Amino acid sequence: MSIQTRRERDAQKMKEDILAAAREISNQDGFASISIRKIAQKIEYTPSIIYHYFSNKEEILEQLLESGYLKLTTSLASSKRISDNPEDTLRIMTRTYIEEALKIPEEFAIVHSDSSPNVIKHTSFLFEGASEKRKAIHMIKKCIIDMNPQEELEGGKVELTAQSIAAATMGLTLKLIAEKNLEEAQKKKIIDYFSDEMVVRMAKYPGK
Amino acid sequence: MSIQTRRERDAQKMKEDILAAAREISNQDGFASISIRKIAQKIEYTPSIIYHYFSNKEEILEQLLESGYLKLTTSLASSKRISDNPEDTLRIMTRTYIEEALKIPEEFAIVHSDSSPNVIKHTSFLFEGASEKRKAIHMIKKCIIDMNPQEELEGGKVELTAQSIAAATMGLTLKLIAEKNLEEAQKKKIIDYFSDEMVVRMAKYPGK
Amino acid sequence: MSIQTRRERDAQKMKEDILAAAREISNQDGFASISIRKIAQKIEYTPSIIYHYFSNKEEILEQLLESGYLKLTTSLASSKRISDNPEDTLRIMTRTYIEEALKIPEEFAIVHSDSSPNVIKHTSFLFEGASEKRKAIHMIKKCIIDMNPQEELEGGKVELTAQSIAAATMGLTLKLIAEKNLEEAQKKKIIDYFSDEMVVRMAKYPGK
C-alpha cells in the first residue's frame, strides 16, 4: 500500500470517527446538542482538528443525516428480492423498513422531521408523481397493483394509497422511536400486527 | 374583583404573552431557537422578568408543548358529537386531527418527535392499555367496534388497530408538515383520501 | 438625581471606560489588535458584559474613531477665533491641527488611512465642492482669499489650494505619528517651520 493510500485511509478513518462520535452524542443527548467541542472531547482531539476533515459543523450534520438515510434506503432496496408473493413482499418491506430505522433512531427522526429544502429534496414522497420518482413508493405501488388483480385501478388512487402506506409506516416508526421505553414484547406485537395485517389491509381494495 | 384576583389575572396574562411570544419564535425560526432573550425582546420586557413567571426556560418549553397538545386533544374531543355513524365519526375525527395539527405545525412536530419523559408521559399511546388511558385511542377503538358489529373482536387486536390508525394519522400529519411546500391541491387530495377512505379501510376487518 | 439618571450616568461611564480601554490598547499594540477580550481584561470584567453596552465589536471601533475625529474637529473649530490676521489664523489652525492629532495618534492614523465608506463619508475632502461641505477646507479657503486681496482668484483654484494644504498638513501629521521616535527638538523644528512658513507660502499666490 502506498503512503498516499494509507494516508487517505487514515483520513477516512478519522472522518468516520468524527461522524461516529457525532452519532453517539446525537443518540445520547439529541441531535440538536451535537457540538464540535463535544465531538472533539469524545475523539480526544482538539476542536480545531475537526476543521481539517470537515469544513464546518453543517457538513458534519449533513453527512450524518445522509449516511443514515442511505443505510435505510439501501437496506430497503435489498428486501425486494425476498418473495414473489406481493402480499409478503409488502409485509417484508414494511418490517425491514421499521427494523432498520430503529437501528438509527435519532437520524431517522431528524431526517423525517427536518423540513429544510436540502433534506426534503431527498425525503419527500407526498408530491404527485412520487410513485415514479421514489423507489420505495414505486415498490409499494407495484405490490398494490399485484394484490388487486381484478380491480380496475385508477392510477391516482393507487399512488395515494402507496403514499398513505408509506406515511403510516413512517409514523409508526417515529412513534416507536419516541416511545423508546416501550416494553420489548409490546413493541414486537405492534410491529408484527402492523406489518403483517394492517399494511395488507391498507393495500387491499375492499371488495365491492 | 379583589386586588388579588386581579393580580392573578394579570400574571396569567403575562404568562400567556410569554408563551405566545415563544410560539411565534418557534413558528418563525424553529422550536430549537427559542431563547429567553428573544422572548423578552418580543414582549418588550427584560429577560429577567420572565423568571418571575417561569422558573426556567424548560418550564416555558414544556408548557408550550403541553398547550399545543391540549388544543389538539380538546378540538379532537369536540368532534365526536358530530355524527352517530361510527364510520363518519372516524372520518371526521381524522380530518379534524390533521387540520388542527396543521395549525400548530412546529409544536406538533416537536411534541411527536420529542422523546423526553416529560413529553412522552402525555403523548405516548403505543403501550398496552392505551385504549383505556388515552381518550383519542379510546374513541378510535369505539368506532372500530361499532364498525365491525358481527365480528368477534379480540380486545388486544382492536387496541392494536386503533394504535396503528393513530400512528398512521400522526405520520401523515408529520409528513404534511415537513413537506410544507406541497401544492395545496395535492395536500387536499391526500387528506381527503386518507381520512375518507384509508382510515375506514384500516378500521374495517376484512370479511373472512 | 433620580435613580434613572444615575443609572444612565453609570452606563455612560461604563461605555466610556470600555472605549478608554480600547483606546489604550490601540495606542499600545495598534488599532488592529483591539479585541473584546483585551478590553474586558483591562476593565476587569468578563467579555460578555461588553455586549451589554455595545452590540458588537464594530460598534466599539466606530465610536472610537468617531470620538477621535470629533475631538480633532472641535478643537480645530475653536482655533479660528484667535486672530484677525488671516496669515496668523492659518498658522494657528495648522499648528492646532497637528498638535491635537498627535494627542490621539493611533486614531488619527486609522481615520485617515481607512477607506471604508463609513469613514470616508466623514473624512474625505478632495472632492469638488469640499470647500462648501467641509468646515476645515472652508476655513482654509477663507484664509487664502483674505491673504490674496489683490488677486483675481479663480474659485476652483482656491479650493484646490485649500485641499492641497489640508492634504499636506495631514501628510506631515501622519509622518510625525509614524516616526514616533523622532527627537523632540527636530519634531518641534519641523512643526514650526511647516506651520509658520510653509503653509503660508502654499497659500500665497506668487506675484506675477
Add this chain to the structure above:
Amino acid sequence: MSIQTRRERDAQKMKEDILAAAREISNQDGFASISIRKIAQKIEYTPSIIYHYFSNKEEILEQLLESGYLKLTTSLASSKRISDNPEDTLRIMTRTYIEEALKIPEEFAIVHSDSSPNVIKHTSFLFEGASEKRKAIHMIKKCIIDMNPQEELEGGKVELTAQSIAAATMGLTLKLIAEKNLEEAQKKKIIDYFSDEMVVRMAKYPGK
C-alpha cells in the same frame, strides 16, 4: 547552470510567488487580512511549506513592504534624468511618485502608516540629515537649491523645505488612495495642480 544555482533560482521564484500571493490578498481584502493559510491556498501549496522559505509571517510582511517601497524609489530615481530644468524635474518627480504609488495603493498606505522600527528604518525622512541619507529628499533638496540661485540658503531650512514637500506629497497620495471613489476628472485636476503649481510654490523662496 549548476544544480545548485538552479535550485536557488527555484527557491527565489517560490519566494516571489509567495510574496505575489500576499500582495494580491492585500489588494483584495486589505493588508491586515493576509494570512499564511490564504497565501498557501493561492499558491496551491500547504501552509507548512511557506515556512521553508520564510521563517514566519512577519518576515513575509516585511519583505512585502520593502519590495513595495523599493519599486517606488527605483521608479522615482529613474525620473530624474528627464529634464535639466529643476522646476520641471520637481514637477515630474512629484507626479511620478504619486502615479507609481497609486499602482500599489495598499502597500503604499501600509508602508507610510506603519511605525514599526523595521519599516521606519526605511521610510523615515523627517530626521535631521535626511537630505543626506534619503535619496528622494536629496533630490528635492537639489531642485530647491537650483531653483533659488540668488538666495543665500541656510542648509537647515532647505532640508526642512524638502522634508515638507515630501510629507505633503505623501499626504496627498495617501488621501487619494483613501478616497478611492473620487471621480477620475477631479483626481487628475488635483494631481495636476499639486505637482505643477503647488510643489513649485513650496520650493520657491518668496522674494523679499
Add this chain to the structure above:
DNA sequence: AATGAATGAGACTTCATTCAT
C-alpha cells in the same frame, strides 16, 4: 522539497441565569 496532522491560543458572540435595587 513538501505534506498532512495536530495543537493551543485566541477571536467574536449568544445564552441562561442570578442578584441587588
Add this chain to the structure above:
DNA sequence: AATGAATGAAGTCTCATTCAT
C-alpha cells in the same frame, strides 16, 4: 413587578506554528 448589571459556560471558527514523515 420590573430592571439592568453581571457572570460563566459554551458555541463556532481562524490562525500561526510545529513536527514527523
